[in-house]
Amino acid sequence: MLSWTCPAPLSDQPRIVMGHGGGGVMSAELVEQVFAPAFGGPVLSALTDSAALELGGAQLAFSTDSFVVRPMFFPGGSIGDLAVNGTVNDLAMSGARAAYLSCGFILEEGVGIDVVGRVAEALGAAARTAGVEVVTGDTKVVEAGHGDGIYINTSGIGLIPPGVDLRPQRVVPGDVVIVSGAIGVHGVAIMSVREGLEFGVEIESDCAALGGLVEAMLAVTPDLHVLRDPTRGGLAASLNEIAAASGTGIVVRERAVPVPQPVANACAVLGLDPMYVANEGKLVAFVPRQHAEEVLAAMRAHPLGAEAAVIGEVVDEHRGMVVARTGLGGTRVVDLPVGEQLPRIC
Amino acid sequence: MLSWTCPAPLSDQPRIVMGHGGGGVMSAELVEQVFAPAFGGPVLSALTDSAALELGGAQLAFSTDSFVVRPMFFPGGSIGDLAVNGTVNDLAMSGARAAYLSCGFILEEGVGIDVVGRVAEALGAAARTAGVEVVTGDTKVVEAGHGDGIYINTSGIGLIPPGVDLRPQRVVPGDVVIVSGAIGVHGVAIMSVREGLEFGVEIESDCAALGGLVEAMLAVTPDLHVLRDPTRGGLAASLNEIAAASGTGIVVRERAVPVPQPVANACAVLGLDPMYVANEGKLVAFVPRQHAEEVLAAMRAHPLGAEAAVIGEVVDEHRGMVVARTGLGGTRVVDLPVGEQLPRIC
Structure with missing residues (x-):
């Protein structure tokens, strides 16, 4: 699927454009085709985190x-x-x-x-x-x-900490996908002030440090599979990266993804999909099913996870792809963004 | 002495100028008056290294x-x-x-x-x-x-490595000051190409990684007192920082400081003092007197220290100051540079 959305190869795009900094396909290509070959080394392959x-x-x-x-x-x-x-x-x-x-x-x-x-x-x-x-x-x-x-x-x-090994490769079908709260807030907060837009309510960035929340989650079990903070490229980019790196499929229930009404309204005006909007104080966790309920409870007991929600699961189908179940019972593919939806949001 | 050369306090200079990035008095003031109070913490006091x-x-x-x-x-x-x-x-x-x-x-x-x-x-x-x-x-x-x-x-x-504790506070009168080779090369190389100047000989930057040279020195004894790479602000800035932080005086024999003839010529044309010109592949070491000869020999045996030379010593007089003995038998104070002699050399 991803090849359909790829821009022309780098050789046909001889200059840096804003999209190379967007956290999507173009960013990944720049790393894979320019930086990784130049730097080499095994650890660098996980450049995104x-x-x-x-x-x-x-x-x-x-x-x-x-x-x-x-x-x-x-x-x-x-x-x-x-x-x-x-x-x-x-x-x-x-x-x-x-x-x-x-x-x-x-x-x-x-x-x-x-x-x-x-x-x-x-x-x-x-x-x-x-x-x-x-x-x-x-x-x-x-x-x-x-x-x-x-x-x-x-x-x-x-x-x-000992025993903690968070890598996309550990994700397996059956894992539960949990977000720590409402998505899309940071990007919309930046855009609204940058463009001088007003949406009735001032939208404040969710910018926060998640070390304490993660500690609370790991106190339940060190056996979480992967954590991501969905910044540039939003939740869609994080889920796609994990699907690709783990070789599994991810299903998201669209209605379960928490999007505050002011953010939804702003996205409608700006023509944005909240799934692609940057966050700065949220995480998405892939949790073994047997621990999911307890981890969710620990998240909700933390101030930065009070609105945590299960949004989907890992499946054995459509490997490498993220699919959203829409409110109407249909499905749509959630692609990796290509370039830059909102430049310079971090 | 330093107060004579200070620019007006920051409150009278409400905007950043190039000199704030020069590694001299203005850079130090920015750290001491703006960054250090904001960040706090004990370790930050050694922000320069x-x-x-x-x-x-x-x-x-x-x-x-x-x-x-x-x-x-x-x-x-x-x-x-x-x-x-x-x-x-x-x-x-x-x-x-x-x-x-x-x-x-x-x-x-x-x-x-x-x-x-x-x-x-x-x-x-x-x-x-x-x-x-x-x-x-x-x-x-x-x-x-x-x-x-x-x-x-x-x-x-x-x-x-165990036993290594390099801090200006360890410098004491009697320590021997050694440079690993010729100074002023990097800054002059940058300036000559930037300004399109020709000095008969192309001057190449001395840019190099000094980890191996330092290893060779520490193999003689872990008991070196301090090492510095004299980048922005040149050798003069490094010596002044160490004199100030150690509360000792430093005497440099001007003629002992290795300056290649093309660099000396270029500095004469450009109106620069090599002591203030940036280096990128040189270090200055403060070595206990009893180890000095052996450390110098180890440096000269390494490709990046072949031209290492003793240039001076630490004394109990004129504390906090650097004094150069000139070739004619006189002395002059080597001040900390104020602002920016060569902008954007690193």
């Missing part, structure tokens, strides 16, 4: 993310919050509680130092909330017109 | 650097080489051999995918040379006019 490593006898997760979101301040957060939570959440998806963060700033000449200060304070506050320490940093300055105020890279390391 | 951490029983070094050098390709290297060697060297200055790297790209819409590929291949080749594995990555794309082709962040982790 954090890497699980052994160093000095410790089982570590290591992850990196750059943040270029516009505007830098938005309802519910800022680039400083995102820079912490994005990397903390990547580590959490390996089962690791983030311990240490690095922070690299690329500042554009002319940006107000007060703005830098506000971003740094948001970043520091988010780090304290997440229980992670910023331990090393770097600042570069580029000439006016060669940046956009502030870009931030954070990288993080954390310990993976 | 890699952080030494304990995690899961392992002694780790963790470091980050963003790379914005222009042009992206220059005699002797590229932004891809720098992105590996810069972070590998920061780790080496903690005594750690780099084990794993992360790599975050910020690509500007419109940059050629072939250019991205060439940079990625240079990065991969440099990683293989340095013996470090790129294990996790991220790609963001920004609109044309909001970037400059390719920006790269790398972060790295490595193990600190």
